[in-house]
Amino acid sequence: MASIEGKKIVVGVTGGIAAYKAVEVVSRLRKAGAEVHVIMTRAAQEFVTELTFRELSGQPVTTDMWSKVTHFKVEHIALANLADMVVIVPATANIIAKLAAGIADDMLTTTVLATKAPLLLAPAMNTNMYENPITQQNIAELKTRGALVIEPATGQLACGTSGKGRLEEPIVIVEAIKDYFADSVKLAGKKILITAGGTIEPIDPVRFIGNHSTGRMGYAIARAACKLGADVTLISGPSTLSDIAGVKNVRIDTAIEMQQEVMSRFADTDAVIMSAAVADYRPQAVAKNKIKKSDGELTIKLTRNPDILYELGQQKKEQILVGFAAETCKLDEYAKGKLVKKNLDFIVANDVSQADAGFGTLTNRVKIFDRDGENRAYPLMSKEKLANVILTHLARKYLQVG
Helix, strand or coil, rough: CCCHHHEEEEEECCCCCHHHHHHHHHHHHHHCCCEHHHHHHHHHCCCCCCHHHHHHHCCCCCCCCCCCCCCCCCHHHHCCCCCCEEEEEEECHHHHHHHCCCCCCCCCHHHHHHHHCCCCEEEEEHHHHHHCCHHHHHHHHHHHHCCCCCCEEEEEEECCEEEEEEEEEEECCHHHHHHHHCCCCCCCCCCCEECCCCCCCECCCCCCCCCCCCCCHHHHHHHHHCCCCEEEEEEECCCCCCCCCCCCCECCCCCHHHHHHHHHCCCCCCCECCCCCCCCCCCCCCCCCCCCCCCCCCCCCCCCCCCCCHHHHHCCCCCCEEEEEEECCCCHHHHHHHHCCCCCCCCEEEEEECCCCCCCCEEEEEEEEECCEECCCCCCEEEHHHHHHHHHHHHHHHHCCC
16 A cells, blocks of 8 residues: 555645646645645646645645635635645745745635644745745744755756755655655654653752753654654753744753653653753852852852762663763763663764754764664754654664564
8 A cells, every 4th residue: 555545635835837736746646645635826836736735735725815615614724624635736936935924815824823733845946945044944944844845956947047946856745745644653642741852950040050952852752753643741951943833832941851751751651752952060059149250260169960860760660761862972982871870761962063954053974872772873853854764763663563
């Protein structure tokens, strides 16, 4: 059976010259067994007719927010709820900007805002528009929220120039959709606790000891686990990232607070993924008032914070325990040592000294070490894709699902 057979795919077609390629995408999806529902923006109808998509999909095509609808009661909600995936092809700079800003002013943007299904974007536009910092910022923002993006190809563009911005070929887009569902596992009924971000340890009311963790990796794992049906609790240190819909979001500041929240939930959990960068030390004493600058040196005495991961490893029974190792050297040695010392089931290790991996980046390059001695290195990929890799490994090898 094809990996997308029976899947309900909502395809959003926007007003770019590459809209004609969406015709082939819809055709290939239907031939692969998917149920395809097309939403066309007003601008898209200037390039391709509604009739074309209706005949190819075998379903009514949605073109207007305000037209009388006979096939759904509240159409944007119905489409949002039935979708196993929403695909936007081509994704213009305009639609990308709207989605990044949360604008819902037509049927497509309203449906995307209302759905909990994974979102896949296939950008297509002029090279300068694609490389514009605003467009890149919008794409990065959507990726942090879990959107999958198929990078545009490089070649001759409709405007007569050559460069990056050409819509990827329909066969590549459809294969990416198939790959997503082929790799996905189901975590329904599983209770997963995830930690994210760093902790901050106050020195005085103004200053603190912290680290560079943004929480992106942990948030990506939490978002992906929720989409796979898990009952997810996310315990996060200070982060600029927004709370995730459908997830129990718990905010903390210090390592002690993290310990309290994690340990109080551990007994009723199937798996814990400790991706947070918890501070190893905290000031022995916190000044009541701001410490004033003086001519002499300032000495701050530090004391050890509790080792939450070690504590979990000592108390675990049936729970699966996953750790992270952010290292700058001797990656394999330190990761394997931590795996054994903390009594983990597996550990995800990465070299944070690399510019394109680790703290503050949108991508990561990791190795996964298992308690049975197996290990595997993964190439550079988005943190969203890596989240699915980690959850698939957890589900199939340790939770025996999927």
